[in-house]
Amino acid sequence: MALWLRAVFVWFAFLSGINSGMALADSIREFETPSQKVRYEQLIQSLRCPKCQNQSLADSDSAIATDLRDQVYRMITSNKSNTDIEDYMVARYGEFVLYKPVFESHTFFLWAAPLLFLSVGAIVFILVLRAQRKITETEF
């Protein structure tokens, strides 16, 4: 195979590996420290795209997600904390942008529900077990 043809093949393989322009644009972001890069990646995965729900900022290709990724990048490189960035997003798009809801009085039930259901289940389980034991005791 001619060398140039091989080069073309390699190039196409490379292009198909990049699934979108978004990945391409983000890969050229430069950070001062590796920790900033890690924080950036984590933040855009933990923030929901306000337009295309059920996609994170990292997943979405919509214009608003691109703008918000830029904003996260700007805030990280100007040494804003993760809390600052989350507060910024919540102030504009509401708590809905956080994939992990805050723990406050109005979200108490949301957080407590699993524990509540588990304890109800446990109580029922114990009651049934006791009832069964009584039946077996009386039978024999």
Add this chain to the structure above:
Amino acid sequence: MKKVLFFIPFIALVILGSFFYFNLDRHDDQMPSALLGKSVPSFTLVNLKTNDIITQKDLPQGPYLINVWGTWCPACAQEHEYLMELSAKGINIIGIDYKDEMKPALDWLAERGNPYSKVIFDEMGRLGVDLGVTGAPETFVVNSKGVIVQRHQGVVNEAVWQSLKSYMNE
């Protein structure tokens, strides 16, 4: 009595199942704005028509509408005619030309008419982000105290206006 108790998990399952089933197709395209009850965010941008600096201090005393639009947005073209009607009725509408270019935007207003008392040129979409905009068109109702009282995502038409109107006097 005991038998009824045994059916509780089943009944709970049916209730939960139907709840999930009927919410499957529900899409919240009308999210409550995080800015309700807050004043319009501050900005320093350019007035599309006059090319002068425009800030939040140049906003009217209210009540008024803020309409986010762009020439790239097909639904905005659809909505434009109705905005012209509203403007003819004397409703004060402030336009935000969102993530747009100046020349096509000016052409758009020249061709279709200008329903806006002022148009803020938000080329980079920063004011849009501060308003929690997710796209265009979006319309905010600002009351006489300068507080945002309602937001509508999508085209404004007669039906939508009837519901927005009630917020104007809040």
